[in-house]
Amino acid sequence: xxxxxxxxxxxxxxxxxxxxxxxxxxxxGIVKLINFAHGDVFMLxxxxxxxxxxxxxxxxxxxILLTMAVTSLIGVLIERVAYRRLRNSPRIAALTTAIxxxxxIEYTTIYVRGAQPDVYPDLFxxxxxxxxxxxxxxxxxxxxxxxxxxxxxxxWIVHYxxxxxxxxxxxxxxxxxxxxxxSVDRTIxxxxxxxxxxxxxxxxxxxLYYTKIDPLMGLIPGLKAFVAAVMGGIGSIPGAxxxxxxxxxxxxxxxxxxxxxxxxxxxxxxxxxxLLFMPQGLFGKNVREKV
Amino acid sequence: MTKRxxxxxxxxxxxxxxxLFVLAGCGTGGKGTSDTGSPQASTPSGxxxxxxxxxxxxxxxxxxxxxxxxxxxANGAELAAEELNKQGGIDGMTIKLVKQDNRSDNAESANVxxxxxxxxxxxxxxxxxxSGNTKAMIQLSxxxxxxxxxxxxxxxxxxxxxxxxxxxxYMFRACFIDPFQGKVAAQFAxxxxxxxxxxxxxxxSSDYSxxxxxxxxxxxxxxxxxxxxxxxxxxxxxxxxxTLTRIKDKNPDVLYVPGYYEEVGLIIKQAxxxxxxxxxxxxxxxxSPTLLELAGKEALNNTFFTNHYSSEDPDPAVxxxxxxxxxxxxxxxxxxxxxxxxxxxxxxxxxxxxxSSDPEKIAQALAETKDLQLVTGKISIDENHNPVxxxxxxxxxxxxxxxxxxxxxx
Numbered sequence: 001x002x003x004x005x006x007x008x009x010x011x012x013x014x015x016x017x018x019x020x021x022x023x024x025x026x027x028x029g030i031v032k033l034i035n036f037a038h039g040d041v042f043m044l045x046x047x048x049x050x051x052x053x054x055x056x057x058x059x060x061x062x063x064i065l066l067t068m069a070v071t072s073l074i075g076v077l078i079e080r081v082a083y084r085r086l087r088n089s090p091r092i093a094a095l096t097t098a099i100x101x102x103x104x105i106e107y108t109t110i111y112v113r114g115a116q117p118d119v120y121p122d123l124f125x126x127x128x129x130x131x132x133x134x135x136x137x138x139x140x141x142x143x144x145x146x147x148x149x150x151x152x153x154x155x156w157i158v159h160y161x162x163x164x165x166x167x168x169x170x171x172x173x174x175x176x177x178x179x180x181x182x183s184v185d186r187t188i189x190x191x192x193x194x195x196x197x198x199x200x201x202x203x204x205x206x207x208l209y210y211t212k213i214d215p216l217m218g219l220i221p222g223l224k225a226f227v228a229a230v231m232g233g234i235g236s237i238p239g240a241x242x243x244x245x246x247x248x249x250x251x252x253x254x255x256x257x258x259x260x261x262x263x264x265x266x267x268x269x270x271x272x273x274x275l276l277f278m279p280q281g282l283f284g285k286n287v288r289e290k291v
Numbered sequence: 292m293t294k295r296x297x298x299x300x301x302x303x304x305x306x307x308x309x310x311l312f313v314l315a316g317c318g319t320g321g322k323g324t325s326d327t328g329s330p331q332a333s334t335p336s337g338x339x340x341x342x343x344x345x346x347x348x349x350x351x352x353x354x355x356x357x358x359x360x361x362x363x364x365a366n367g368a369e370l371a372a373e374e375l376n377k378q379g380g381i382d383g384m385t386i387k388l389v390k391q392d393n394r395s396d397n398a399e400s401a402n403v404x405x406x407x408x409x410x411x412x413x414x415x416x417x418x419x420x421x422s423g424n425t426k427a428m429i430q431l432s433x434x435x436x437x438x439x440x441x442x443x444x445x446x447x448x449x450x451x452x453x454x455x456x457x458x459x460x461y462m463f464r465a466c467f468i469d470p471f472q473g474k475v476a477a478q479f480a481x482x483x484x485x486x487x488x489x490x491x492x493x494x495x496s497s498d499y500s501x502x503x504x505x506x507x508x509x510x511x512x513x514x515x516x517x518x519x520x521x522x523x524x525x526x527x528x529x530x531x532x533x534t535l536t537r538i539k540d541k542n543p544d545v546l547y548v549p550g551y552y553e554e555v556g557l558i559i560k561q562a563x564x565x566x567x568x569x570x571x572x573x574x575x576x577x578x579s580p581t582l583l584e585l586a587g588k589e590a591l592n593n594t595f596f597t598n599h600y601s602s603e604d605p606d607p608a609v610x611x612x613x614x615x616x617x618x619x620x621x622x623x624x625x626x627x628x629x630x631x632x633x634x635x636x637x638x639x640x641x642x643x644x645x646x647s648s649d650p651e652k653i654a655q656a657l658a659e660t661k662d663l664q665l666v667t668g669k670i671s672i673d674e675n676h677n678p679v680x681x682x683x684x685x686x687x688x689x690x691x692x693x694x695x696x697x698x699x700x701x
Contacts, residue, residue, distance in 0.1 A: 002540055005565065009532040117553060119584040128564065135566045210529045211585055212557060220527070255533035261495060261523050 005134040006256045007249070012140055012209060014248020015147035019202035020225035021232070021240040022154060023075075023195030029171045029235035030191045032091065036098040037078055039222015040105035041196045045071045045203025046213040047109070050118055060123050064146070064204045068197035075196025076189050084185070102218075109215040117214040120207040143205045150201055151241055154194065158237060163190050171235070220264070227271045233284025242282060345384045345648040347372070347638065348391065348407030350418030350428070350439075351631075355395025360420035360627050364442045365390060366620050367631025368417050374615070375635070381642045389413055393424055400424040401431060408435040414648040415440065417634045420627060422446035425462075432461035438654040440638055442630040443599075445469050445575075446498070450676040461650075463657050463676045465634040465667070469499055472574045472597045473506030475682040475698045476547060479595065481514050483684075483696065484570050486544035490520035492534070492558065494550040497526065503549035503574050519543050524554065531558050532565060539567045551576040556585025563590040570595065578626060578685075588690035595695060599626040600667040601683045603694035612666045626667075633665040637678075668697070 020042055027035045045067050052063040082101050086094045124139040158164040166187045169177040178184050206221065207213045228247045232239025247267060254266045274281060349368055352361025372386045380386060389411045393400035400419050407413045408431060415438045419425045425444035432439045441449060441464045450462045480486040489511055494500035508518055519541040522534050535558070538546065546562065548555050548571060555577055562571065563586075573596040583591065602613050602623050612632060616624040624632075640663050641656035642648065660672040668680035679700050686695040 002536060005536045006533055009530075009536065012532075013530055117581070119581070122587060128566070135564065137564050210557065211560060212529060212553065217529075252533040256537060258522070258537060260534045261525070 002256075006252050008134055008136050008140070010249035010252035011245065012143065012248070013252060014245035015144055016202050016206055016209070016221065016244075017225045017228045017247050018241045018244025019147055019150065019198050019205070020221060021228040021244045022151070022237065023199045024226055024229040025232070025234055025237060025240040026167075026191050026195045028229070030167060030188055031083070031087065033083060033094050034098065034226070035078075035083075035195075036095070036222070037082075037101040037105060038195070038199055039218035039225070040102050041071050041075055041078070041218075042199040042203045042206070042222060043109070043213070043215060043218035044074060044105065045200030046207045046217065047113075047118070047203075047215075048200065049204030049207055050120060050213060053121055053123070060142070060208075064201055067200040067204050071200030071203070072193035072197040075192040075199075078196075079189060079192040084188075106215055106218070113215070115215060117212045120211050120213065123208060139208055143209055146201070146205060150198060154198065154237065157194065163187070167191055224267055227267050230271055230281055231274055233281025236281070236283040239281055239283030343380075343384055344387050345381060345642060346387045346389055346411060346413040347635075348389045348404075348411060348413035348416040348418070350391055350393055350400060350403045350407060350416050350424075352395040352420050352424065353390075353392035355393075357395045357421055360443065361393075361395070361418075363625050363627035364417075364420050364631030364634070367442070367616070367624065367628035367633075368635045370616055370619055371632045371635030371639070373619075375639050381639050382646065384642070384648060386639070393419055395421070395424065397423055397427045400427040404428045404431045404439075408432075408437045413437065414642070414650050415638055415653055417442060417631070417638065419444065422449055425449050425464075429459050429462055433459060435650075436654070437461060437650045438463060438638075438641075438657055440465060440634045440657070442466065442634040443627055445472075447502075447675075447677075458675055461654050463637075463654075463672065465630050465637050465665075465670075465678060466599055467680060467682060468677050469502040470506035471700065472682065473503040473508075473549065474510045475597050475684075475700075476503070476549070476572050476574065477507045477510035477514070477516075478698055479597070479684050479696070480545045480547070480570075480572055481511065481516060484545055484572075484595075486516065486570075488517045488519045488541075488543045489545045489547055490522070490538045490541060490543035491518060492531075492538065492546060492548045492550075493521070493523045494554060495523040495525055497550070499574075499576065500549045500551075504547065507547050507549065524550075524558075526551070526554060528554060529557060531561050535562045535565050535567065538562075539565055543569065545569060546571045547573070549574045549576065552579040552582040553585070556582045559586040559594060560590050568593070572596065575599065575626065583687075583690050591687035591690060594687050596685050597682045597698075598685050599683065600629045601685055601692070601694040602629075603692070604683060604697070605694070608664065609666055629666050633667050633670075636665055637663065637670070 023038050024035065027033060048070050049063050049067040052058045052066050058066065078101055082097050083094060086097055128135050128137055158167060166182045169182055170184055170187045174184055224247060228243035229240050231247060232243025251263050251267060254263045349365055351365045352358050353365060369388060372388050375381060376385055389407060391403040391407060393403045404416060407416055417440050419441060420443050422444040425441040426449055428439050438461045443466050444464055445466055445468050447468050449464060451458050480489060491504050491508060493504045511518060520538050520543065522538060524531060546569060548558055555573055559571055571594040575598045577596040578598055613624060616628060641653050641660060645652035645656040658672055658676065663670050670678040670680040673679050681697045681699045683697055684695040685692045
């Protein structure tokens with residue numbers, strides 16, 4: 001059952017991309033900014049989770065909740081300090097700032113703890129589950145479950161809460177929303193908080209799944225998640241989820257066919273093709289409630 | 292007349308050195324090595340100039356990103372020199388070590404070599420720990436006719452010019468070279484593990500990994516084995532599952548992964564997760580405690596790697612060295628320490644046979660080294676200035692490195 005095994009591999013990678021891609025897409029939907037520091041919030045999440053588990057001896061669920069709380073604060077802080085003043089400046093200024101913030105976070109982390117990798121503890125043991133001949137570890141299933149739960153939770157927040165409504169309104173037309181008495185600043189802060197919390201959760205999940213974390217780990221997953229967000233149609237929440245899963249499956253497929261060295265190239269070729277032929281992405285066209 | 296020349300890069304340093312020398316007021320105690328007009332200066336350094344003493348330079352990575360390599364090698368060399376001096380030196384000549392730090396930097400390694408060869412007038416240099424830092428000394432060693440013995444530089448191009456195939460006359464090493472490890476690993480897989488089929492998983496961003504893999508494949512095929520899969524990854528990859536699933540499907544008797552510990556740790560862990568239970572074999576790039584952290588004890592069972600030596604080797608010579616090193620430095624010597632120690636003894640043997648501290652005679656004697664018993668094995672220097680010696684196979688048992696066997700070159 002080789003294909004089933006590969007499918008499981010692909011979905012696991014894809015759900016991590018999807019979680020990160022959600023943060024990109026939400027922020028883009030609301031402030032039209034590609035937040036390149038997002039991959040580094042993901043990295044910080046991995047380290048916060050690591051210290052929560054090893055130093056504070058928290059279990060998996062408390063650790064992931066604590067991480068999400070801290071990274072959402074970091075996200076709000078980044079927006080407040082670096083992006084808010086640039087909201088009305090040319091977009092290139094904000095983009096350059098985002099890259100600056102990204103490098104700042106990476107190298108501050110290296111300065112504080114060094115560049116050597118850390119190793120996540122094994123929380124679920126080596127228990128292996130066999131499904132139709134494919135083998136998977138318990139934590140892979142837990143990871144999938146958590147990812148799906150978080151995505152459902154996000155859908156609920158966006159569609160059925162007041163802040164979600166505000167987010168959709170600001171994304172649709174910020175000026176009109178302001179006239180209706182919605183605090184645009186607060187809504188944007190909330191968006192950054194939600195996106196960063198998801199990135200933090202993705203960081204912990206990544207650590208558990210791949211074991212090794214280091215200060216530059218956010219770079220490639222961050223870029224891939226960006227590709228996933230563009231693929232699904234940047235600004236669209238379902239698009240980010242589908243884009244993430246699709247990218248994970250495509251990458252796994254490429255390796256499964258024996259072209260593992262082309263894996264990353266394929267991801268970026270897809271990005272270029274989509275930008276050329278479908279600039280709106282898969283879900284970017286007729287989705288009205290962009291967030 | 293031995294005329295010493297300096298490359299442009301080293302000249303400013305030399306000027307500075309000369310200036311300091313003048314300031315210090317003939318700091319070497321008036322042995323007359325600085326005056327170019329005097330007859331002594333035309334004779335090679337050491338010997339006649341400084342009676343009863345042979346100066347050996349250490350050009351090692353004592354700081355910088357691979358400082359653990361250089362520090363271990365320096366400890367090993369110092370221990371060896373101390374032991375030799377206690378036994379009355381080499382033919383009555385006391386060894387005097389001149390220890391210099393190259394800060395793990397190629398340019399600084401060349402600077403240090405210039406200083407050692409021209410100012411300190413050493414008879415030979417031990418260093419450097421990495422191939423890159425050692426290669427920075429090739430030209431200087433030829434120009435100044437001072438032999439350089441690297442304890443641990445494994446790249447073939449350290450002693451042989453890859454383009455012309457010519458041997459660098461003054462470059463030597465105490466360790467085996469990269470292709471040899473692949474050959475030994477293949478022999479071990481065929482003879483000890485009784486493997487008929489093998490899969491190779493290569494780090495395509497590293498020459499080291501590609502070199503080991505190529506010689507593994509050649510040896511394995513030549514002995515009638517089949518390579519069922521040849522896959523690649525690049526450094527910093529974290530997801531190997533899809534490729535490993537592919538490899539597992541081919542059902543190889545042995546999986547050869549000649550990479551560095553950061554990726555290998557993850558590969559072993561993920562391979563075991565996917566249900567591959569067969570033996571996994573690698574090279575000395577595995578030798579780090581981080582490998583154990585990444586892969587975990589369980590996953591590491593039934594894995595093996597080739598290394599320069601094992602501190603668990605029951606050989607009395609090895610155990611005597613391990614004990615002496617522990618007494619002096621308080622920790623178990625790693626491969627770098629053992630090779631630093633061996634480099635010193637290799638040099639001492641050559642100096643003894645040369646009967647003088649003349650660098651050229653030492654170089655000649657080094658090239659003629661035969662059947663010298665050292666901690667990392669009995670070595671002979673071949674025509675390419677590489678030692679022919681045995682490799683140790685290390686096996687992981689419940690997370691501990693244990694000595695499995697020694698494989699002799701054929």
